[in-house]
Amino acid sequence: MLRKAIVGLGAGALLFGSAACGADDGDGSGGDSGEGLVVGFAQVGAESAWRTANSDSVQAAAEADDRIDELKFVDAQQEQEKQIEAIRNFITQQVDVIVLAPVVETGWTDVLGEAETAGIPVVLADRGIEAADEDLYVTRLGSDFVEEGRKAGSWTVETFGGGETTRILELEGTVGSAPANDRKTGFYEVLDGEGLDYELVDSQSGDFTAEGGKSVMETFISTHGLEEVDLLYAHNDEMGLGAIQAIEEAGFEPGTDVQIIIVDGSKAGFEAGVDGKVNYIVECNPVFGDQLMDVVVQVEAGEELEKFTPVEEGVFGPDDFEDELPNRQF
Amino acid sequence: MNSYLKRLFWPLAVLVALLIVNIAVTGFDFIVPSVHDGRLGGAFVNILRGAVPLLLISLGMTIVIATKGIDLSVGAVYAIGAAIACQWILDRDQSALDTVFTAVVLALVVAAVIGAWNGTMVAYFGVQPIVATLILMIAGRGIAQLITGGQIPSVSDDTPFVELGRGAIATVPVPIVIGLVVFFGLVLLTRTTALGMLLESVGGNPEASRLAGIRSKGITILAYLICGACAGLAGIIGSANLGSADANNGGLWIELDAILAVVIGGTALLGGRFFLLGTAIGVAIIGTLEDTIINVGLSSQWQFTAKAIVVFIVAILQSPEFRAWLLKPFRSGSAAEPTAPEPKPEEKAVAK
Known part of the structure; x- marks a missing residue:
């Protein structure tokens, strides 16, 4: 009997907890009413120094940019399921633009279709997805x-x-x-x-x-x-x-x-x-946060963009190494 | 002893064949060591040096497999060992010997504790070895990332730590010295004391050995502890060689290579028997194979296929059934006659 009561209490607490979370989320999406954009970013993970620098850059750029109200950042720990879940959450929360750095190239048709139905534009960052799903995103910002x-x-x-x-x-x-x-x-x-x-x-x-x-x-x-x-x-x-x-x-x-x-x-x-x-x-270059924010704003405004937007990347010879070293972020 | 050598014959034959292929393609320089900067070099010595982390892990794996277990977490423990050692040194006075000593001991102890934990799960909680170690195989790299903060810590080239991977003692590269010490240490431990027999009896039948008065649970934990410590040591040597610890890629898939080396060496995954020397030969085959692919001029795309072909050959050569089948046409003439009359007495017996 006692055991049943404890289980019941636990379940109740869980329910209550999740309800509280739901309420929080409702408040969070209130950002919509502000002037800036709410952007959802489903990142691959933190598997390399390059990736960490990439995440830092995007987060810092969103923070500094007045046009962006809030960046919802999700680290998918290199699992596609987590990214799909994150995108569904973004849709529920009615974000303005979804940014996705896909873990793999395939399997995006359904969830990106849902985003399209909800009228939320999708921008790919860094990696691409299979050509058959090309209509489901506006542009890919990445390295050439x-x-x-x-x-x-x-x-x-x-x-x-x-x-x-x-x-x-x-x-x-x-x-x-x-x-x-x-x-x-x-x-x-x-x-x-x-x-x-x-x-x-x-x-x-x-x-x-x-x-x-x-x-x-x-x-x-x-x-x-x-x-x-x-x-x-x-x-x-x-x-x-x-x-x-x-x-x-x-x-x-x-x-x-x-x-x-x-x-x-x-x-x-x-x-x-x-x-x-x-x-x-x-x-x-992983430090394309600023460029990404520009693209996000353009996309939200409904501007036509090429399917691929190359990241600005430099080349460095022996004379540049010393000057450039302090600028390196990863 | 005779049957022991027989078991080693086929793996040795494959190793020699691989060496001959390499010598044929690149000349005798392949096998002849050269001395450079007071350290033995040359292609084959480099192969052996590079294979030491795999050797250490495979030896530990052999001990675990002898108890009918398996340890999938060794790759992750490799990454943890490397991460702890590098991160510890990075945060302190890099050139101090005691820093390096502490880092190595700390990494080894943590790796051994992880191994003991695996053993406890198997021995006391009755979790199947493949499941118990799978948990840390998945979680271990995450732990290593937490230690390194998601970065790849690089130690300075001046720290004595890197000597563990790059240095030499009397011209013999340090990793090879460590590999030999661990190898002979384990051989002595298992063949001159009762430990080897106890391991095999636990692997053969844990319940029977318990009834026979063997503390099988303690033996199991000890086996996993040795395996964990070996994996940690492998990580230390690997990261000392590079001067950095990569939590994501350090020792990636090394558990599979280790299992392969153990099997090539003639140890059955069913437990109850183990051959440390066979495992060492298996490691040499795998190490040489990777170089052979480059030397022969095959592209990287061939790497996995070529490995699979060689493993297939070794596995099938070790199968008595296959050898009997292969030799049947040659044997039937001479062997049929003496064996043919034998069934007769039996037939009589049945008739009666």
Whole structure:
């Protein structure tokens, strides 16, 4: 009997608790009546320093922007279910714009359809979704990975063009991932297009991790040697930094014996640049909060936008590293 | 001992075959160590050095599997060990030896406690090993992220900590020294004391061994504790090599490679028997395989398929049924005659 009573009490408390939550939410959406916008942001998670910088940037931009009344930020811990749930909550709360950084490309048709029915525009941040669902969002604001590859390619042509055959080692990202595929495509598009005389000595995946970059580079060095290699192109910072360790341990000077291009532009990458171990950094910019807020306001006003809005991204050579280092946010 | 060597024959044959392929492609430099900066180098030494974290985890896994268990949380414990060590050093005087010592001990103790917790769940709460360790496999990386605050902490290159991954003792790389010490330590512990027999008896039949007077619960906890500590040590070496701890990717999927190495080495997942030397050979196969793919010139897309093919070959070569089936056409001529008359007495017996 006592046990039943306790269970009953517990259930009652739970009910009461959830009712209280519901009331809170009702108050929260009262932001609608204010002048600014209420924006729901379903973020991927906090899986990397890049992502953390991205979240910080979006939150800071929303805070500072007068046009934005409130940013409802949901960390989905890399699970699609949590993002879908978050979007449904945003719809219930009648936010003005939904921003989604999708964990995966597929499975969004239903929930984004619901948002459309509710008349809430959706903006994708960073990653994309499958082409069949293109009508369900207004625009995607993100990095143009092919363009990043092209930038690396242009610098290579500029630096090595006209000389003897340029011998290149490449550290690819995770097999089959969009950034790995696109950074490769863009790079060779420029090299082939400009007619650079090059030889790809070897190209393997380092899985975007320092561990992978270092162990693959060790194997490259023992298999091909480094004497004949002119350039190392790493698809991200982490792999590049791992490779630099392997090069140093083999008794070579990274940046001098072998020129190195990395993509991303983290603080650690720039520090290596300042030390002269990296020759060129192509930025993959997570700090697009301000740009995102502009897009959100435009979308809410019903402006026509291209399906893809590239994030503003820079490139940095040896002369820029020291000046740029303090600006790095991740 | 004879049957023990027989078990090791096929894994060894595959390892030698892999080495021959590598030597054929890249020359004898592959196997011959070179000395650089007072440290042994060369392709094969680098493979061994890189494989030490996997070796440590696989040895721990072997002990756990001997008790009919499995530990899926080792990858997460690897990340936790790495995170604790790096974060501790980062927040303090990096070049001080006692800081490094404390960091290593702290990481090891936490990893061992996690292992003991896994063992307690299995032994006292009766949770199935795969479920008990799955919990920490999922939660562990989250814990590691909480420790690092979602960042990748990088320690300075000057701290003695990185020597655990990059240094050398009398030209032998430190990770290899650690790997050998742990390997021989565990071999001595399990083969010169009763512990090995106790582990096998618990794995064979925990209830029977309990009735026989063995404290099977304590033995189970000890096995998981050793496994956890090994995983933590692997994380320390891995992060010392890189000088940083990546909570998301450090030791990712290493539990599967470890189980693979244990199985390749001839330890049955059913428990009751274990072969530490076999596991070490399994680790060498997996480590060499990854380099072979690059040396042969296969693209990264091949990595998983090639691994699967080699594991398939080892697994099938170890199966007595398959070998018998394969050799049947050759044997039938000579072996049929002596065996053929044998059924006769039995038939008589049945007839009577």
